[in-house]
Amino acid sequence: xxxxxxxxxxxxxxxxxxxxxxxxxxxxxxxxxxxxxxxxxxxxxxxxxxxxxxxxxxxxxxxxxxxxxxxxxxxxxxxxxxxxxxxxxxxxxxxxxxxxxxxxxxxxxxxxxxxxxxxxxxxxxxxxxxxxxxxxxxxxxxxxxxxxxxxxxxxxxxxxxxxxxxxxxxxxxxxxxxxxxxxxxxxxxxxxxxxxxxxxxxxxxxxxxxxxxxxxxxxxxxxxxxxxxxxxxxxxxxxxxxxxxxxxxxxxxxxxxxxxxxxxxxxxxxxxxxxxxxxxxxxxxxxxxxxxxxxxxxxxxxxxxxxxxxxxxxxxxxxxxxxxxxxxxxxxxxxxxxxxxxxxxxxxxxxxxxxxxxxxxxxxxxxxxxxxxxxxxxxxxxxxxxxxxxxxxxxxxxxxxxxxxxxxxxxxxxxxxxxxxxxxxxxxxxxxxxxxxxxxxxxxxxxxxxxxxxxxxxxxxxxxxxxxxxxxxxxxxxxxxxxxxxxxxxxxxxxxxxxxxxxxxxxxxxxxxxxxxxxxxxxxxxxxxxxxxxxxxxxxxxxxxxxxxxxxxxxxxxxxxxxxxxxxxxxxxxxxxxxxxxxxxxxxxxxxxxxxxxxxxxxxxxxxxxxxxxxxxxxxxxxxxxxxxxxxxxxxxxxxxxxxxxxxxxxxxxxxxxxxxxxxxxxxxxxxxxxxxxxxxxxxxxx
Amino acid sequence: xxxxxxxxxxxxxxxxxxxxxxxxxxxxxxxxxxxxxxxxxxxxxxxxxxxxxxxxxxxxxxxxxxxxxxxxxxxxxxxxxxxxxxxxxxxxxxxxxxxxxxxxxxxxxxxxxxxxxxxxxxxxxxxxxxxxxxxxxxxxxxxxxxxxxxxxxxxxxxxxxxxxxxxxxxxxxxxxxxxxxxxxxxxxxxxxxxxxxxxxxxxxxxxxxxxxxxxxx
Numbered sequence: 079x080x081x082x083x084x085x086x087x088x089x090x091x092x093x094x095x096x097x098x099x100x101x102x103x104x105x106x107x108x109x110x111x112x113x114x115x116x117x118x119x120x121x122x123x124x125x126x127x128x129x130x131x132x133x134x135x136x137x138x139x140x141x142x143x144x145x146x147x148x149x150x151x152x153x154x155x156x157x158x159x160x161x162x163x164x165x166x167x168x169x170x171x172x173x174x175x176x177x178x179x180x181x182x183x184x185x186x187x188x189x190x191x192x193x194x195x196x197x198x199x200x201x202x203x204x205x206x207x208x209x210x211x212x213x214x215x216x217x218x219x220x221x222x223x224x225x226x227x228x229x230x231x232x233x234x235x236x237x238x239x240x241x242x243x244x245x246x247x248x249x250x251x252x253x254x255x256x257x258x259x260x261x262x263x264x265x266x267x268x269x270x271x272x273x274x275x276x277x278x279x280x281x282x283x284x285x286x287x288x289x290x291x292x293x294x295x296x297x298x299x300x301x302x303x304x305x306x307x308x309x310x311x312x313x314x315x316x317x318x319x320x321x322x323x324x325x326x327x328x329x330x331x332x333x334x335x336x337x338x339x340x341x342x343x344x345x346x347x348x349x350x351x352x353x354x355x356x357x358x359x360x361x362x363x364x365x366x367x368x369x370x371x372x373x374x375x376x377x378x379x380x381x382x383x384x385x386x387x388x389x390x391x392x393x394x395x396x397x398x399x400x401x402x403x404x405x406x407x408x409x410x411x412x413x414x415x416x417x418x419x420x421x422x423x424x425x426x427x428x429x430x431x432x433x434x435x436x437x438x439x440x441x442x443x444x445x446x447x448x449x450x451x452x453x454x455x456x457x458x459x460x461x462x463x464x465x466x467x468x469x470x471x472x473x474x475x476x477x478x479x480x481x482x483x484x485x486x487x488x489x490x491x492x493x494x495x496x497x498x499x500x501x502x503x504x505x506x507x508x509x510x511x512x513x514x515x516x517x518x519x520x521x522x523x524x525x526x527x528x529x530x531x532x533x534x535x536x537x538x539x540x541x542x543x544x545x546x547x548x549x550x551x552x553x554x555x556x557x558x559x560x561x562x563x564x565x566x567x568x569x570x571x572x573x574x575x576x577x578x579x580x581x582x583x584x585x586x587x588x589x590x591x592x593x594x595x596x597x598x599x600x601x602x603x604x605x606x607x608x609x610x611x612x613x614x615x616x617x618x619x620x621x622x623x624x625x626x627x628x629x630x631x632x633x634x635x636x637x638x639x640x641x642x643x644x645x646x647x648x649x650x651x652x653x654x655x656x657x658x659x660x661x662x663x664x665x666x667x668x669x670x671x672x673x674x675x676x677x678x679x680x681x682x683x684x685x686x687x688x689x690x691x692x693x694x695x696x697x698x699x700x701x702x703x704x705x706x707x708x709x710x711x712x713x714x715x716x717x718x719x720x721x722x723x724x725x726x727x728x729x730x731x732x733x734x735x736x737x738x739x740x741x742x743x744x745x746x747x748x749x750x751x752x753x754x755x756x757x758x759x760x761x762x763x764x765x
Numbered sequence: 766x767x768x769x770x771x772x773x774x775x776x777x778x779x780x781x782x783x784x785x786x787x788x789x790x791x792x793x794x795x796x797x798x799x800x801x802x803x804x805x806x807x808x809x810x811x812x813x814x815x816x817x818x819x820x821x822x823x824x825x826x827x828x829x830x831x832x833x834x835x836x837x838x839x840x841x842x843x844x845x846x847x848x849x850x851x852x853x854x855x856x857x858x859x860x861x862x863x864x865x866x867x868x869x870x871x872x873x874x875x876x877x878x879x880x881x882x883x884x885x886x887x888x889x890x891x892x893x894x895x896x897x898x899x900x901x902x903x904x905x906x907x908x909x910x911x912x913x914x915x916x917x918x919x920x921x922x923x924x925x926x927x928x929x930x931x932x933x934x935x936x937x938x939x940x941x942x943x944x945x946x947x948x949x950x951x952x953x954x955x956x957x958x959x960x961x962x963x964x965x966x967x968x969x970x971x972x973x974x975x976x977x978x979x980x981x982x
Contacts, residue, residue: 102822104967108830116838120951122841144851145866208849 082404089663097303127155127174132189132213132283134230139193139211147173147189147213153177157213172229173213179208184222186239189215190231197259202234215586216240233258236271243270244294248303248333248351250275251285256333256353257304262287263306263334269293272333284350287321287333296335299343302360303353306334335359362391363399372400372425376490377456377470378408379420380497386468400426423490424470443483449474450483451492457496480759523648541666548669555673684758823967824895831960832882832888838953839881843930857881857926857949879925880954887923887961890916891968898972906973913970920962925954 094435139145147155163170175183192214194203206212208306213230218240236259237245262270263362270289277283289297313319332352339360374764392400404423409416428437433445446454453475458468473496481494789798791806798807803811838958857880864873878905890912897909904912931952937945 102819103828104823104826106826108826108833111830111833111956111960115833115953117840118837144853210851 091515116220125176127176128180128224128226128229129172129174130183131228132165132171132173132228133168134171134191135168135232137171137191137230139206139561140169140171140213141210144210145171145212147175147215148192149179149215149217152216153212154215175215176763179215180224181221182217182219183215183224183226183228184217185225186222187215187225188212188231188235188239189228190234194235195234236273237286241288242291244289244291244297246287246289246345246349246351248285248287248353249357250285250353251305256285261332262289262295262303263332265334265336285353292490296337297339297345298683299345299349300337300339301335301345302338303335303351304357304360305355306332306357342668352486369652372427373437373439374403374423374425374490375443375446376487376492377422377424377495378492379422379458379495380417381420386422386470390468392426392472394431397430399430399472400424401664422470424493432743446491446493447483447485452483453478455479455481455496462470475729528668544666545669548666549674552669552673555677665704800951802922807970813896820969820972821895821898821903824891824964827960828888828891828895831957831964833882834886834953835888835957835962836953838950838957841950841953842948843926843950843954844933845948845978847944847946849929849942854948857954871953878924879923883923884961886915887920887965891964892959909973910970911966913965913973917965923958923961924955927951927958935941 082744113714134140137160140157140158142160144156144580146153147157155173157173159172161170161172162168175701190213191211192203192206194207195618205212214234216235216238218239235609256272256275258272258274260272262272263270270287270293272287273286275283280412372565386402388402388404390402391398392402401423402422406421406423408419409419411417428440428442431442433442449472455473455475455478457471457473459471460468475496479496483494484492503535557730617665656752780873786895787800788797789800791798791811793811794806794809796806796808822933839855842957843857843860844855847855857876861877861881864870864876890904894909894913897904930947933945934947934951937943
């Protein structure tokens with residue numbers, strides 16, 4: 079038993095001859111563990127990122143090991159160390175960032191510390207209140223030469239590099255209160271932001287703005303920017319208007335833009351926009367803009383005018399072509415001793431005057447020289463009746479006083495001017511009010527009222543009311559007459575009379591009476607000829623009428639009112655006259671008389687008389703040939719009369735005149751009424 | 766058998782080992798076989814002792830694996846704590862230092878002992894035992910056996926750290942306010958402890974005595 083264990087021992091020792099065969103499977107475990115550990119280590123090392131350094135003036139809140147570096151709000155690294163630069167002037171933050179973003183960290187990469195901030199645009203960075211600050215990085219999407227050392231910004235970058243859109247530069251009037259981050263609106267929608275305004279060496283103020291894609295496509299040469307910050311109060315004929323933009327733009331300023339006309343070309347790269355004070359100013363500048371290529375000229379005025387200032391517009395054919403750039407006084411020696419003249423410098427835009435935009439000043443002066451020769455003069459115009467704003471107008475006069483374009487004058491060529499006496503505003507307004515007050519409105523009303531009263535009186539007259547009753551009585555009397563037996567007998571008599579008449583007519587035909595009548599008819603026909611001709615002249619007449627209407631339209635208001643007044647008063651007189659008042663009684667009397675006549679007729683056996691009359695007619699018919707001759711004569715006379723009417727008889731002419739006048743007067747009233755209706759304020763403002 | 770060994774450990778009386786008696790006992794069910802034992806236990810089917818050489822290989826393999834994963838366990842953060850956006854990571858040693866700075870010396874000591882001392886001692890002890898099987902050792906077999914017993918008993922307590930991390934990670938998930946997540950080190954450490962325990966278990970204490978038998982014979 080005891081020697082049995084010995085034999086296996088040599089067998090076991092034979093095993094180790096091959097180390098691999100005796101190797102336990104468990105050795106795989108440490109191999110795997112080693113592989114995994116090495117894998118983890120390698121992964122950690124390769125993902126460790128790269129150390130970059132960022133220099134800040136102030137790294138408040140940045141804590142090594144905790145503060146993260148973010149790009150688009152995603153953590154891409156962490157701060158490892160915060161130290162000072164050698165001269166202690168800046169804080170150097172060493173941060174380890176992911177290798178993934180490293181190629182993009184070129185010279186356009188910027189970093190800033192995000193802290194909680196409360197501004198007019200809202201509250202930002204609120205999450206950093208609890209989590210601590212973080213460093214935000216921004217760069218574009220094009221990898222260039224990577225860098226390891228950066229300088230951080232104090233303030234957040236407003237326009238991130240790589241953001242799609244367009245950067246523009248705008249010139250700012252010094253009065254605009256604009257802050258960095260102020261919004262840019264397009265029809266009330268925020269489409270961009272402004273950076274901090276920069277002061278140029280020459281004292282000018284420019285601000286860079288950023289219009290986000292796709293709104294940057296809206297930019298064109300017709301784009302105008304204006305200040306929409308704050309609120310504006312304007313008071314005018316249409317009342318009080320108050321414009322308030324968004325609260326953010328109220329506090330920190332903001333600008334709006336819009337295209338003021340269509341079809342403008344694209345904006346060149348280095349174009350500098352201008353920010354106007356108001357939307358109106360921006361829109362008024364529609365017909366150009368750049369002060370580039372504007373041509374200076376001067377104008378001398380002998381009288382001093384209030385309301386003229388720098389920026390006063392210069393108009394040509396009602397469109398603005400330039401503006402006043404300077405006003406100064408010059409003393410000139412005249413025959414009456416030294417005299418002061420007002421010299422106004424204008425700058426004209428060739429593009430707005432219909433010349434080429436890039437026309438040289440020589441070309442513009444050539445043009446002005448020709449224009450002055452054909453009547454171009456400069457004069458001052460008041461913009462409205464009640465406003466004191468003045469415009470400088472380049473007016474083309476048909477018969478200008480002789481003048482020439484003084485091209486050699488210094489510093490600028492001088493355009494001839496017209497001495498205009500601009501009425502004082504107060505005098506003008508007063509005169510208008512006086513004219514209004516002088517209108518006899520009250521008289522007119524009184525007359526109208528009295529006319530109405532007269533008509534009412536007439537209608538209320540008892541005599542007029544009796545008329546119907548009288549008429550009824552008259553009718554019943556007439557019926558009585560008609561129903562009487564004698565009257566019934568009339569037809570028989572009449573038939574006989576007709577038979578007689580027929581016989582007479584037969585005789586007439588034989589006697590040549592018809593021929594005479596035919597002749598008379600022909601004459602009448604001939605007389606119609608001139609009437610036709612007169613009709614043919616009607617179009618001409620209408621033209622005259624129209625001309626007359628225009629004259630009438632030009633009539634002054636007072637004359638019109640006076641005429642109307644006179645007309646109404648005469649109408650009143652007519653209606654109110656005693657004759658007119660006597661009409662109803664007279665009518666009534668006439669009816670009464672008619673009735674009494676009928677009664678008398680009845681009583682006097684008028685029927686019998688009628689019969690007798692008819693009998694006698696028959697007898698008289700025998701003397702007809704003579705009558706026919708007389709008729710013929712009458713017809714001839716009638717013919718003459720018609721002929722006289724057909725031509726331009728005085729009667730016709732007078733009638734036409736009266737009609738014309740009425741028509742013209744009517745038109746004038748209608749035009750005046752429509753003019754007032756279209757533009758009630760024209761009575762006040764004169765426009 | 767082990768209890769007998771323990772009772773007799775340290776006694777000057779010479780001990781007859783099973784191997785010397787030409788017997789092999791199944792470690793699972795205790796069935797005793799004659800020395801050229803079958804490959805598997807006749808009762809329970811367990812693979813019988815493959816021999817001291819294979820056993821030693823297993824011990825060393827587990828030990829090496831445990832030591833390898835112990836490296837990241839100390840380099841990488843054990844806990845990742847997020848509090849209001851602040852994220853802080855700390856390795857075992859950093860945690861101990863932090864505890865010391867906060868004045869919690871007792872806790873710092875416990876963590877230090879459980880996470881650093883005990884594993885290191887375990888590596889040393891198991892390594893020593895494994896190597897001493899083949900060579901002349903300065904310690905007598907009874908002392909080495911005692912050491913083995915201690916290592917086996919104390920090894921599981923190293924898991925304290927892992928349990929703490931597991932419990933914290935499971936409990937503290939308060940979204941934004943505070944979250945605790947286990948780091949790579951937690952997994953590594955758990956693996957390290959498991960590997961060393963397997964290593965200790967793979968060690969056949971009989972080898973301690975077998976060597977003496979060989980020396981004696």
